[in-house]
Amino acid sequence: MMSVRERARKAFQATRALGLPDQEVTPVLEHLLKLFNNNWDLIESEDYRALIDAYFELKENKGEDNRKNVVGDYGESSRLPKRLCLQDSEDQASPIKGSARQILSPEEHGKPSSVNLQQGATFLNKKDSSSSGCSNSCKKPQQQPVTWEKNRPLHIINDITKGTENVKISLVGEIGKQELPKFTYMRDNIIYQDAYVHISLARVADEDCCSGCSGDCLSVSIPCACAHETGGEFAYTTDGQLRDKFLKACISMKQDPEGHDSVYCQDCPLERLKNEYKPEKCKGHLVRKFIKECWRKCGCNMQCGNRVVQRGITCKLQVFWTREGKGWGVKTLQDLPKGTFVCEYVGEILTNTELFERNLKGSGNEKHTYPVTLDADWGSERVLKDEEALCLDATFCGNVARFINHRCFDANLIDIPVEVETPDRHYYHLALFTTRDVRASEELTWDYGIDFNDDEHPIKAFKCCCRSAFCRDVKR
Ligand SMILES: C[S@@+](CC[C@H](N)C(=O)[O-])C[C@H]1O[C@@H](n2cnc3c(N)ncnc32)[C@H](O)[C@@H]1O
Incomplete structure (x- = not known):
């Protein structure tokens, strides 16, 4: 059994890896621990997802200038951050399901109540520049860490693998913004x-x-x-x-x-x-x-x-x-x-x-x-x-x-x-x-190895938005 000190050390290690300063994470961690009745498993699940989301929500809500008042921002409320809306594919046991259900109010739950990954997806590609909205002028040589930008409720499937893999693989999207993938x-x-x-x-x-x-x-x-x-x-x-x-x-x-x-x-x-x-x-x-x-x-x-x-x-x-x-x-x-x-x-x-x-x-x-x-x-x-x-x-x-x-x-x-x-x-x-x-x-x-100039290929290439400095889709 890990000591509290060790668990806190690991939590900071995870948030530091994302570039989050300890002094800003500390009050958020304290708040969540209070909320979760010191249940560290809930903090640690999904690679500290609850902690990281709570941190970003607070930051987005209050803006850079108010960071110092971080403790007061949650006050005595027993709410989970509203961006955390947890869902499972129906046959999955989520480590946070029970607690989330107890804590979330109906409106915080958001609309959908269950997720099925069904068969029946689409197949062919379309060179569709209008939907991607990207151009090769926005190139960056390095891939950047991915974080959530907007304060929208999140849709989380705890494990898309339905228990078939050694590890759980979660899916996070913004409710109402994108369709869930349909596949088996x-x-x-x-x-x-x-x-x-x-x-x-x-x-x-x-x-x-x-x-x-x-x-x-x-x-x-x-x-x-x-x-x-x-x-x-x-x-x-x-x-x-x-x-x-x-x-x-x-x-x-x-x-x-x-x-x-x-x-x-x-x-x-x-x-x-x-x-x-x-x-x-x-x-x-x-x-x-x-x-x-x-x-x-x-x-x-x-x-x-x-x-x-x-x-x-x-x-x-x-x-x-x-x-x-x-x-x-x-x-x-x-x-x-x-x-x-x-x-x-x-x-x-x-x-x-x-x-x-x-x-x-x-x-x-x-x-x-x-x-x-x-x-x-x-x-x-x-x-x-x-x-x-x-x-x-x-x-x-x-x-x-x-x-x-x-x-x-x-x-x-x-x-x-x-x-x-x-x-x-x-x-x-x-x-x-x-x-x-x-x-x-x-x-x-x-690198899929696509030749973006091969118009004869049975499967049409997409318009590449990879943002690599070496992007090969230069023609369009
Ligand atoms: C194997 S799937 C990858 C997952 C896919 N993004 C999805 O939402 O299911 C390949 C498809 O993702 C999209 N895609 C992958 N890489 C892309 C890129 N660099 N630029 C634009 N679209 C890309 C293309 O539509 C491509 O046909």
Whole structure:
């Protein structure tokens, strides 16, 4: 059991990470403790969400000049900050639900009383500059911590994962301002219909696993067969981060694709989609670096250091509404060192043809799109059959990664292919790792690798609002 002193120290550590001065946080903390009957769990839940929101609400209400009177601002009222309106998806147990219900008055609760994340989302993208309201003249080289600006009631879903992940992932929006996302949360990829993904132990050759190992493969002096893919050295360090050299090579490949090897399909599935009868020549696919994780045929245990992605999300993340016209986005609620695994991009596994057919069924006016092509193996010698040219589509079913927005060139995440269950490279996992140290409350982004000038691409590019100094969407 942590002492009060220790708990207070941790609370200040969290607020300091956001740049909030201790002397201003102290009275807010004291007030909330009184309100919550010294229940520290309520202060600590959601990464000190109640404390941080109370602080910002007060600041916004009173303005810079009145900060010194912070204690008096709450007076003896037993109200929660009105921006805190807590909701759960119906089958979730929220740590603050009981207390929130007791404390909030009906008008403070706001309108909606329950949230369902249902199926039935939209699909295709539209180059819609009017709704985004952004232009490339508003560039900033660095991503900034995300905080709430306006004094509006907040809408919080305690856990969008409905208990399927190791950690809860909350969603925060402004009531009445934006529609809640409609999709089914899924922790793992699932085949939609025609995709050929053959997972069988018989397909895993002896040289593709380490049946002779035991315990943790990273703790032995001579790396086992599972390190062959990454040049005889595991991709991970014993701290669970990506090895710097490996990460650097992946980033360099992403940032300078022309300077790296590409392979060309004999009959490119992407070109076939653009023009079935007269496909153009393959434009090339980058030869990607793969991570290979130990799996079921390996002798090591689940805690083996070479099993990171398959153990799932461990970082504290939050879905929030972005202000730049990108829709929902994801931020981290904790500092993340460089090379940290954040999450996998999860969706339905579709063939490219199925994706194309889905596109045709859509209205063409959908604002956001969620497909990612699994083309890291498309350039191998053989011709890919249709059922082997795959993509992940998170439109209807997916995990938190479906909310992560794009940033050109200097994104703080990078996508890396990961082999887990099958050595067949037309199916693999796509994992997102930090490219640098990321501070708590920064928005997480990855470079989707979009060519904003490719007007022929079956999925139209959006108007980019990434604000990177290196934004590639310069034409418009
Ligand atoms: C995978 S989703 C990301 C989550 C999405 N923002 C949402 O609200 O569900 C991709 C879509 O988000 C939007 N988006 C992502 N990054 C963007 C950016 N840099 N600029 C503008 N829109 C962006 C685009 O509409 C894109 O089709």
